[in-house]
Amino acid sequence: MVQSVESVIKKHPFFAEMPEKHLEFIAGCAKNVAFPELHAIFHEGDPANEFYFIREGLVAVELVIPHRGATTIQTVSEGEILGWSWASPPYRWHFGARTLQRTRALLFDAKCLRTKCDYDHDLGYELLSRFMGVISARLDATRLQLLDIYGRDN
Amino acid sequence: MGEIIEAEFAERTATDPMVPELFRIDRLKRETEDTFTLELVPVNQDVKISFLPGQFNMLYVFGVGEVAISISGNPALTSHLEHTTRRVGVVTKAMGLLKVGDTIGVRGPFGNHWPVAEEDGRDFVVVAGGIGLAPLRPVLYHLMAQRERYRNIVLLYGARSPEEILYKRELERWRGKFDLEVQVTVDRGSSGWRGNVGVVTPLVARAPFNPSNTVALICGPEIMMRFAAMELQKRGVPPERTFLSMERNMKCALGYCGHCQYGPTFVCKDGPVFRLDRIASIFGKGEI
Amino acid sequence: MTPRAPARDAYVLLAPAQLDLLIKTLVRQGYEVTGPTIRDGAIVYDRVCSAEDLPKGWTDEQQGGTYRLKSRHDQALFGYNVGPHAWKKFLFPAASRLWKAHRINGHFQILPEEQASTKRAFLGVRACELQAIRLQDKVFLEGPSADAIYKSRRKDVLIIAVNCTQAGGTCFCDSMATGPQVSTGYDLALTEVVDERQHYLVVHIGTNPGAKILSEIPTQPAEKTEIAVAHALVEEAAGHMGRSLNTTGLRDVLYRNAESPRWDAVVARCLSCANCTSVCPTCFCSTVEDLTDLTGQQAERIRKWDSCFATDFSYIHGGSVRATPRSKFRQWMMHKLAYWIDQFGTSGCVGCGRCITWCPVGIDITEEARAIRDSESAVTESV
Numbered sequence: 062m063v064q065s066v067e068s069v070i071k072k073h074p075f076f077a078e079m080p081e082k083h084l085e086f087i088a089g090c091a092k093n094v095a096f097p098e099l100h101a102i103f104h105e106g107d108p109a110n111e112f113y114f115i116r117e118g119l120v121a122v123e124l125v126i127p128h129r130g131a132t133t134i135q136t137v138s139e140g141e142i143l144g145w146s147w148a149s150p151p152y153r154w155h156f157g158a159r160t161l162q163r164t165r166a167l168l169f170d171a172k173c174l175r176t177k178c179d180y181d182h183d184l185g186y187e188l189l190s191r192f193m194g195v196i197s198a199r200l201d202a203t204r205l206q207l208l209d210i211y212g213r214d215n
Numbered sequence: 216m217g218e219i220i221e222a223e224f225a226e227r228t229a230t231d232p233m234v235p236e237l238f239r240i241d242r243l244k245r246e247t248e249d250t251f252t253l254e255l256v257p258v259n260q261d262v263k264i265s266f267l268p269g270q271f272n273m274l275y276v277f278g279v280g281e282v283a284i285s286i287s288g289n290p291a292l293t294s295h296l297e298h299t300t301r302r303v304g305v306v307t308k309a310m311g312l313l314k315v316g317d318t319i320g321v322r323g324p325f326g327n328h329w330p331v332a333e334e335d336g337r338d339f340v341v342v343a344g345g346i347g348l349a350p351l352r353p354v355l356y357h358l359m360a361q362r363e364r365y366r367n368i369v370l371l372y373g374a375r376s377p378e379e380i381l382y383k384r385e386l387e388r389w390r391g392k393f394d395l396e397v398q399v400t401v402d403r404g405s406s407g408w409r410g411n412v413g414v415v416t417p418l419v420a421r422a423p424f425n426p427s428n429t430v431a432l433i434c435g436p437e438i439m440m441r442f443a444a445m446e447l448q449k450r451g452v453p454p455e456r457t458f459l460s461m462e463r464n465m466k467c468a469l470g471y472c473g474h475c476q477y478g479p480t481f482v483c484k485d486g487p488v489f490r491l492d493r494i495a496s497i498f499g500k501g502e503i
Numbered sequence: 504m505t506p507r508a509p510a511r512d513a514y515v516l517l518a519p520a521q522l523d524l525l526i527k528t529l530v531r532q533g534y535e536v537t538g539p540t541i542r543d544g545a546i547v548y549d550r551v552c553s554a555e556d557l558p559k560g561w562t563d564e565q566q567g568g569t570y571r572l573k574s575r576h577d578q579a580l581f582g583y584n585v586g587p588h589a590w591k592k593f594l595f596p597a598a599s600r601l602w603k604a605h606r607i608n609g610h611f612q613i614l615p616e617e618q619a620s621t622k623r624a625f626l627g628v629r630a631c632e633l634q635a636i637r638l639q640d641k642v643f644l645e646g647p648s649a650d651a652i653y654k655s656r657r658k659d660v661l662i663i664a665v666n667c668t669q670a671g672g673t674c675f676c677d678s679m680a681t682g683p684q685v686s687t688g689y690d691l692a693l694t695e696v697v698d699e700r701q702h703y704l705v706v707h708i709g710t711n712p713g714a715k716i717l718s719e720i721p722t723q724p725a726e727k728t729e730i731a732v733a734h735a736l737v738e739e740a741a742g743h744m745g746r747s748l749n750t751t752g753l754r755d756v757l758y759r760n761a762e763s764p765r766w767d768a769v770v771a772r773c774l775s776c777a778n779c780t781s782v783c784p785t786c787f788c789s790t791v792e793d794l795t796d797l798t799g800q801q802a803e804r805i806r807k808w809d810s811c812f813a814t815d816f817s818y819i820h821g822g823s824v825r826a827t828p829r830s831k832f833r834q835w836m837m838h839k840l841a842y843w844i845d846q847f848g849t850s851g852c853v854g855c856g857r858c859i860t861w862c863p864v865g866i867d868i869t870e871e872a873r874a875i876r877d878s879e880s881a882v883t884e885s886v
Contacts, residue, residue, distance in 0.1 A: 211345035211375035278795035303820040317609035470646040473788030479845035502830035
């Protein structure tokens with residue numbers, strides 16, 4: 062049985078305790094998408110007008126570095142949120158994203174959500190405070206990566 | 216030397232735990248650029264090999280010194296001892312220059328062990344970081360040898376880079392088993408790596424286990440163990456069922472040189488495996 | 504008719520000349536007798552062959568960072584407290600070879616060191632020191648395996664204890680309940696009584712070996728009055744301690760205040776010189792040194808005293824766990840007064856005051872403990 066978008070997002074901790082009316086609206090801005098493996102979801106510098114909730118698969122967040130090519134900084138996987146550049150100007154992706162495996166996700170129309178948040182500040186608060194949690198956890202993980210804890214002097 | 220003197224040696228060695236037992240390097244395997252595994256057999260064939268997962272030996276390199284290294288082999292095999300070592304200091308670098316056939320001194324086994332005896336019916340989550348996989352490998356062998364006693368078994372392993380993944384062939388074999396979940400991540404990828412990139416803590420957040428029935432075993436750099444423990448606690452695994460392996464400077468491994476003290480505990484005899492709730496007041500505190 | 508030899512638990516009287524005879528008898532019987540003697544301006548423990556080697560007529564004056572010898576107006580043989588040496592020097596030597604090894608190509612052989620068995624007598628062991636020996640017995644004999652060196656040296660040591668009849672400027676054995684009266688663990692216990700009119704020693708026989716050695720010299724039973732005078736002197740010493748330490752709940756006070764700013768205050772003075780650990784009679788930390796000769800074919804392992812203040816004491820690959828003087832001082836004090844209790848069931852401090860006397864800047868463990876305890880009540884009062 063195909064699950065409705067709303068039932069999928071209701072089950073995920075990211076949307077926990079979000080008021081029903083906001084959930085409905087957000088669900089209305091979302092649709093199911095599927096990508097084959099090694100598919101570029103977005104490129105660095107592209108306009109950032111969506112974000113993704115990964116349902117299955119593995120996505121590499123990458124930077125193109127001269128001489129090294131596309132370098133994976135971190136991977137994002139099942140149950141995780143991909144992308145927050147939609148939330149602050151200039152609304153362009155800072156990194157690229159490419160699937161490493163066949164991936165199914167929910168795509169959220171962030172342009173639509175941005176507009177609504179501009180006049181529905183309650184929705185804005187609900188969404189952005191949750192993104193704070195995602196960014197915070199991602200930052201913690203990145204800091205640990207920076208420490209190179211498995212390096213020889215640790 | 217006469218038989219009588221040799222017998223005296225054997226007796227004195229057996230009674231004095233500060234005197235190493237002589238072992239020979241039977242096999243030497245390079246795991247990564249700076250990590251190697253030694254397979255040791257006793258010179259005196261009457262010496263019995265027996266240890267519990269989590270214990271360590273003091274390994275002596277002639278004229279250089281001694282270092283505490285976890286036993287990383289299969290506890291069911293009594294033919295030889297395995298030690299995976301990283302070249303980080305004077306003794307381990309000298310050890311890395313030894314060859315098959317060379318003699319090495321062994322004292323031990325010392326310390327306590329990972330808890331597996333009373334944990335039938337539990338889910339096991341094993342979280343390893345870097346060389347921390349080595350002290351956990353014996354418990355993984357045990358869990359798989361007694362598979363029917365446990366429910367879900369999950370191994371989450373974080374390495375520095377794909378080149379520094381330990382026991383690659385073994386991990387691939389384990390990953391192929393239907394009744395074992397193996398997830399590997401690297402801090403930095405390399406070209407051709409199509410797996411997880413990032414630290415091991417997000418893996419803990421989404422691994423398939425039931426927190427109310429889980430025993431967690433963690434081993435790696437202290438900061439990695441701290442964050443992994445926090446993540447486990449967030450998911451509802453209580454500190455009473457979370458176990459870590461601590462490391463401190465060791466000289467005697469017998470509880471009287473004082474070097475391995477960690478708060479009121481001696482890592483050599485009260486550890487190296489600690490239940491998290493028992494060290495909660497000092498774990499993560501600076502300079503204890 | 505042979506006079507009946509004094510038995511265990513009896514009190515006997517010795518004149519100073521008889522103590523001299525006792526020491527000489529021990530020497531003649533092959534005992535290595537170690538006792539107090541003056542050297543380099545201090546009363547230390549070394550070989551003694553007669554009562555003439557004892558610091559007759561001398562006393563010590565001790566305060567934070569200060570130790571002086573002063574002459575007395577009498578001829579007391581034990582009229583002082585404790586010097587920089589502790590009996591651990593002889594049971595847990597500062598350096599010991601554990602074994603030798605020699606290499607042939609890639610192989611080597613190990614030759615464990617033979618422990619010489621020497622008959623030893625310790626003369627002049629104070630109550631605090633008796634407790635310190637008991638504490639080190641716990642460390643070296645009651646662990647996962649007994650230490651061979653300590654075990655062979657501790658076996659059959661004849662202990663002649665001395666009850667202190669005066670307390671030192673840095674003494675606080677009373678607070679630690681370790682003295683000044685000796686309680687158990689001795690073969691003979693002496694209490695010296697000396698004034699213008701008389702000079703004698705009341706001896707309590709603690710064990711059968713003690714009775715046996717005493718039977719080798721002429722003695723007479725001690726009178727009740729003489730015993731009473733001796734006891735009174737020791738009791739008076741208990742009331743004149745130079746320092747005091749409130750041990751009630753001290754372990755928990757320290758655990759609660761592991762991050763107290765007081766540690767920063769004290770460490771501004773601490774030099775990490777490790778004198779305190781060196782003179783402390785219960786400190787047991789050691790290290791091993793693995794050495795080779797120039798050919799690289801002969802090796803040996805030496806065990807040596809170490810200190811938690813030493814630079815690399817807590818070194819693991821990458822650096823030391825306790826790198827700052829603050830963390831080292833805290834480790835020393837918390838180990839002594841708190842962790843010891845968890846490890847061995849009793850405080851690691853016996854109240855001898857050596858760490859206070861021999862600290863070059865006079866850091867006082869009793870003062871630090873008081874300050875940390877007081878810092879708690881200060882906080883609750885201001886709330």
